[in-house]
Every structure is written in C-alpha cells, then in structure tokens.
Amino acid sequence: MRSEQPPGGLSNPLGRRARLSRHVGLRLLEAADADELFAVIDANRAHLSLFLPWAAGQTLAGTRAFIELTRKQLADDNGFQMAIVKDEKIVGVVGYHAVNWADHSTTLGYWLAAAEQGHGTMTRAVRALVDHAFGVWGLNRVEIGAAPQNTRSRAIALRLGFREEGTLRQAERVGGRYLDTVIYSILASEWRRPTTAPRAGVR
C-alpha cells in the first residue's frame, strides 16, 4: 500500500483517516468486490452469525445487493460503508448505518474475519469513523449497539470512551433468538482524538 494516498485513492471519503496502519486501511466497496467479500463472509459464517442477523443466509446475490446499497447510501449522503483491507485483501466491513442530519447523530456497525481479531484493527477503524463524523460532518452523537454477550464489540465502545446508556430488551432477532441491545454513545464534546503513536506491535 502506498503511504501518500488513502486506500482506493483520493476519492476515499475518509481521506487520511482511512489509513489505519502500514498494512491496514479502509476503502469504499465496489461491484467488483462481490466475489471476494462473499468469500470472506462465507468462510466466517459461523463466527458472524452469532450476532449479525444477515450472516447465516447471506448469498452471493445478497452480497452484490449490499454493495449496490452502499453505493446508493453514499450517493444519497446518508453515510457510507468501508471495506477493511489488509495488504489489499478484504478482512471486514465498518460503516454508518445511516446519518440523522436533523439530530446530528449516527450509528455504527462492523465485523471482522475471525482470524483478524485481537489486533486492535476494529478499534482503529471505529475511531476513524467517529472522528470523521465529528470532525468532518459536525455531528453531535455517535451510537453503537451490541448484544450483552458480545463482549468484543462492547469492549470497542468502552475502549474509545463511549458511555453505556441502557439496554433495549429483545431488540434484535438473530438465528431464532431474541437478543437485547446495549446502547453506547459518545458526544462531540466528549471526543478527543488520541495524539499518541500506535502501540508497539501494531501492524
């Protein structure tokens, strides 16, 4: 990956925030990514199906439709989804579910291939999107929702300074189970972008 340009080139909506480390970056999804993205989902189906309702039944056609929707979302100025790429290979997705321009708020969603967990990649990706939401769009609130059992996802919110607000009871149906959703949020007034260099060992 060249260091002077964001992954995907100058049209990357995150600009310099899109580069997470020497090897990992964020870029928009394109129609040509469908086969690769589907293969990652398919290989991680059991892992993703624990908390993501769409994963168990995902088909290649469904992945194509998702990518089309991401392009429409961007064109509609309603947020965007980014592929997480490590050495040019897709290893996950992070994005805004939508942007509420009236209330200046947004909600984030994300997933990572099982083998890519444990390195802080998603924490850095979420940090970049939160920073963009406050710094570029001027939003006031960013929200993350996670099942109580999803300790890895909850840890990301806490690591970045989000505050737990409460629990929506049985708010989501995943694999035939109703899961509660714990709501986390952070406000623009609480956001401080860390200025320190990445921790030693960050790839």
Ligand SMILES: CC(C)(COP(=O)(O)OP(=O)(O)OC[C@H]1O[C@@H](n2cnc3c(N)ncnc32)[C@H](O)[C@@H]1OP(=O)(O)O)[C@@H](O)C(=O)NCCC(=O)NCCS
């Ligand atoms: C949720 C999910 C993305 C979390 O992945 P993750 O790898 O735990 O999160 P990160 O990439 O931020 O990595 C954090 C881990 O890396 C470690 N780490 C290493 N370097 C780090 C750094 N510089 N910064 C932060 N964490 C770092 C952390 O200690 C933590 O490891 P630990 O859990 O062993 O303490 C992943 O589990 C997933 O995709 N799950 C399935 C889909 C899903 O649940 N999506 C969310 C729905 S709400």
